[in-house]
Each structure stands twice: as C-alpha cells, then as structure tokens.
Amino acid sequence: MIKSSIKWLALIGLAFFISSCAKPEPKLLQIQGQTMGTYYQVTYMLSSEQSKNKDLSTESLQVLIDLELELVNDQMSTYRPNSELSLFNKSKDSLAVSDATIKVVKKALEVYQQSNGAFDITVGPLVNLWGFGPDKKPNKVPDAKLIENTKQKIGSQYLSIEGNRLIKSKPELYVDLSSIAKGYGVDVIAEFLTKLGIKNYLVDIGGELRANGTKPNDTPWTLAVERPEFGQNVQRLLHIGDNAIATSGDYRNYFESDGIRYSHTIDPKTGRPINHKLVSVTVIDKSSMVADALATAITVLGPENGLEFATKLNQPVFLLTKKDDGFIESFTPEFEEFFAEEK
Known part of the structure; x- marks a missing residue:
C-alpha cells in the first residue's frame, strides 16, 4: 500500500515536471x-x-x-489644417505631397474610373451641404438650386497627378479621403x-x-x-x-x-x-x-x-x-x- 502511494506520488511529480518544462501557450495581446x-x-x-x-x-x-x-x-486628414491634404485643398492649383498620399489618391482615381464616377473623393462639398461633414448638422434638405450649384464644384475628372504633385483644374476642388x-x-x-x-x-x-x-x-x-x-x-x-x-x-x-x-x-x-x-x-x-x-x-x-x-x-x-x-x-x-x- 505504501509502495503504490509512493509510485502514485512519483507520477504526479513527473507530470508536474513535464508540464512545467512545456513551452507556454502563446496568448493574444x-x-x-x-x-x-x-x-x-x-x-x-x-x-x-x-x-x-x-x-x-x-x-x-x-x-x-x-x-x-x-x-x-x-x-491625409481634413481635420488637421496643416496636413498635406488640407494644404492642397487650400491651394489654387497644385501641391507636392508624399508618396503615401499619391498612392491613395491614385487608387481613388482608379476606382473612380472603374465605377463610372460612383466613387468620388471630391464629393465633400455635397456631404457638407447635407450636414454629414465636420459640422454634423443633418436636419434639413438643402435647396435644389444650392445642390446643383454645389455639384459644379466637384468631380474627380478635375484632379490629376504628375510625379509627386496633386493638380486640380478647378481652384475650389476639395479632396476628402475619408472613404479610403x-x-x-x-x-x-x-x-x-x-x-x-x-x-x-x-x-x-x-x-x-x-x-x-x-x-x-x-x-x-x-x-x-x-x-x-x-x-x-x-x-x-x-x-x-x-x-x-x-x-x-x-x-x-x-x-x-x-x-x-x-x-x-x-x-x-x-x-x-x-x-x-x-x-x-x-x-x-x-x-x-x-x-x-x-x-x-x-x-x-x-x-x-x-x-x-x-x-x-x-x-x-x-x-x-x-x-x-x-x-x-x-x-x-x-x-x-x-x-x-x-x-
């Protein structure tokens, strides 16, 4: 009886030794x-x-x-006044920007072409007009004439890239990359x-x-x-x-x-x-x-x-x-x- 107890205790000790030597399971951080x-x-x-x-x-x-x-x-933030994108939006025609901003705008223009204009990163003025922009005051439907006037300010066809420069052919063009x-x-x-x-x-x-x-x-x-x-x-x-x-x-x-x-x-x-x-x-x-x-x-x-x-x-x-x-x-x-x- 004593011998079997000793063996049983020895097995427990061996199991503890093996488990303590095993590699710890990786955990999510x-x-x-x-x-x-x-x-x-x-x-x-x-x-x-x-x-x-x-x-x-x-x-x-x-x-x-x-x-x-x-x-x-x-x-790329439009909320930071000195971001590359904000400075471009303030410019009249063009601005040199980073490779990263060029990469994102280039992909945006590609999807604009693929989707026949459904994806348009210049739609910001309309988003703001409807109250879904930074002011966040969506409470009424804008006047139809105002909608048409605002539409004249948008269009990715007025945005282009040359090297590391973003170029706009409409001075009032406003680019918002929040959708990408x-x-x-x-x-x-x-x-x-x-x-x-x-x-x-x-x-x-x-x-x-x-x-x-x-x-x-x-x-x-x-x-x-x-x-x-x-x-x-x-x-x-x-x-x-x-x-x-x-x-x-x-x-x-x-x-x-x-x-x-x-x-x-x-x-x-x-x-x-x-x-x-x-x-x-x-x-x-x-x-x-x-x-x-x-x-x-x-x-x-x-x-x-x-x-x-x-x-x-x-x-x-x-x-x-x-x-x-x-x-x-x-x-x-x-x-x-x-x-x-x-x-």
Whole structure:
C-alpha cells in the first residue's frame, strides 16, 4: 500500500515536471487607441522567442503604431489644417505631397474610373451641404438650386497627378479621403507588423480590418457580417484568411425629414443621398485600402449595378438588401469560399 502511494506520488511529480518544462501557450495581446476620428484595435500573437523581446511588448508597440497613424493623419486628414491634404485643398492649383498620399489618391482615381464616377473623393462639398461633414448638422434638405450649384464644384475628372504633385483644374476642388484613408491606415499597420516579424494579427480601424495568420492553437480569425437591426445580430460568420475586409452601410448615419430617411452616402451624379434599398456592402481584398474604396463605390451603385460591377471585377463581395419582411443576401461567386460554418 505504501509502495503504490509512493509510485502514485512519483507520477504526479513527473507530470508536474513535464508540464512545467512545456513551452507556454502563446496568448493574444491587444493594443487600443484613437485615430482618424474613430478607434483602432490591434490584436496579435507572439512566438515564445518574440515574447522575450521588449520592443514587441504592447507598451512599446503602441508607441510605434501611434507614430505610424499620426503620420497618416498628417498626410491625409481634413481635420488637421496643416496636413498635406488640407494644404492642397487650400491651394489654387497644385501641391507636392508624399508618396503615401499619391498612392491613395491614385487608387481613388482608379476606382473612380472603374465605377463610372460612383466613387468620388471630391464629393465633400455635397456631404457638407447635407450636414454629414465636420459640422454634423443633418436636419434639413438643402435647396435644389444650392445642390446643383454645389455639384459644379466637384468631380474627380478635375484632379490629376504628375510625379509627386496633386493638380486640380478647378481652384475650389476639395479632396476628402475619408472613404479610403482608414483602409490605407489598416494596411500601413498590417505591413508594419509583418516587417517586425509578427505573423499572426488582426488590425481594425473603425471597422475596416485586415487579418493574417491565426489565433492560438491555429484557430482562424472569425469575423461577422452584421445584420442591420437592433441588437447587433450576426448575418454571417466569415473566415477571411490573410485578407482585408471592409463594410459600408447607410443604417447608422442618417437623418429624417418629413418622414423621409436621408443616408450619409451621397451619389455624386445626383448630388443627393442614395435612395435604394442596399443597406450593407462587404468587400474582401488583399488590401484594406482597396476594400474600403470598393465598398463605398458599390454602396452608391446600389444592389443590381453594384453586384454587376463586383462581378466584372471578380471581387469577393456580399450585399444585404432591405425587403419588407427582412433582408435579401446576394454575393459574387468569389465570396463563397469565405463563409464559415456556423456551429
């Protein structure tokens, strides 16, 4: 009896010794902050070797990430009077800017051409007119004549690039990159983490996300398409792999006047808020910048034209359209592989 007890205790001791010598399981680390008028959140995982590196601690990484995001704001913010973009908007014809700003504007002009003008980074004066700009006073419908006059001030066809110079052929042209800059910021942080050797992360800036690798135990990052109803219900679960995802919708930012609901998304062609039933657009791409821009373009185009546009691009896109009794899903064939099985 005594011998068996000793053996049993020895086994416990051996098990404790083995478990104490085992490598600790990697855990998820998280950094949170504010940028571009919204939140950012970086979730990442380090290897056991990386965990010993103080430069990769949450405190050290947050300082570096904040610096990266501050640079993006100094380049592309319309809220900072001395940002590159603000200085260009104040100029009469042209301004030399950074490679980063050129990159984002070049992609914006490309999507403008692809979408036949649905995506237009010069639409800011109309957004402000309808009360969805910095003043945030959406309470009444502007006069029709004022809408037409304001439309004369916009148009990406009046914006061009020569080398590192942004050029406008209309002195009053105003560029706002808010529909693409958050996505660009996500790409900046994702690529920064990759350069540091961090392979497993999820970067989120105001709902624009980019994932890479996995969570602990090789579990995939699981994301959700939200159903636009109270209670934040989940419409679909997704595994996006090493990709970015952006969602655009009109169900949160709007105002009502005389019983009519006016979306914050402005159609550059009409000068008015979109009035179709497409409430949510989700786009997957390698680049968050691209996904961000395309989601806005498809939202403006509407359910039929938007799906046709996405299909021509072979782009993974998921649409939710409001019907009297709920929502109708539609998606391109390329999107199907990202659906996660609900368990």
